[in-house]
């Protein structure tokens with residue numbers, strides 16, 4: 280029984296790993312399509328509409344492991360991540376945000392999280408001047424590995440602003456249990472996509488070779 284469930288779990292994981300999203304390939308060259316990493320990077324899009332389905336913790340664990348394997352300054356790993364997949368706790372966080380911002384109605388507060396059924400809260404070590412970069416790279420590893428497994432994501436700055444600019448949200452932030460000296464710097468939501476957004480245009484003038 281135990282062996283069967285392990286084999287079943289392994290089969291599910293390998294299936295998930297093999298099904299990189301097929302959408303958004305129209306902006307890719309044939310060479311890009313051949314390389315799985317490039318294909319994942321070029322086809323990923325921010326997802327703002329999700330199926331009402333939780334991402335299993337085994338899948339989230341793999342995404343988190345990819346996150347913490349990101350390059351980071353001096354291998355300080357100057358990040359901490361809290362994962363919330365419990366709707367009751369998410370509602371508590373939203374309620375605190377609403378209390379701290381009476382000008383926002385509940386739809387506006389919920390909109391900040393874009394309906395992602397799993398929310399990760401990423402905090403940075405305030406004592407390290409490069410920790411925000413570490414957290415960004417961690418987030419990117421999570422977002423890309425997720426996409427390669429058919430899991431959509433959305434990086435979110437607005438909840439950080441609305442959770443950290445007032446006293447009402449302090450108790451829920453404390454509940455997330457970040458270590459002393461850490462501050463919330465980014466949220467990333469995850470879930471199964473219920474939309475296939477087009478790629479937003481990128482400005483190729485932003486890079487150039489210099490001789």
Ligand SMILES: Cc1cc2nc3c(=O)[nH]c(=O)nc-3n(C[C@H](O)[C@H](O)[C@H](O)COP(=O)(O)O)c2cc1C
Nearest residue numbers: 323324325326327393433434435436437438478479
């Ligand atoms: C640091 C950061 C903060 C972001 N904050 C938000 C946000 O608060 N709400 C939102 O809907 N999207 C947010 N995004 C997603 C961006 O809008 C999105 O990545 C960008 O428009 C490019 O689209 P793409 O990810 O589909 O390529 C954020 C992205 C980053 C990297």
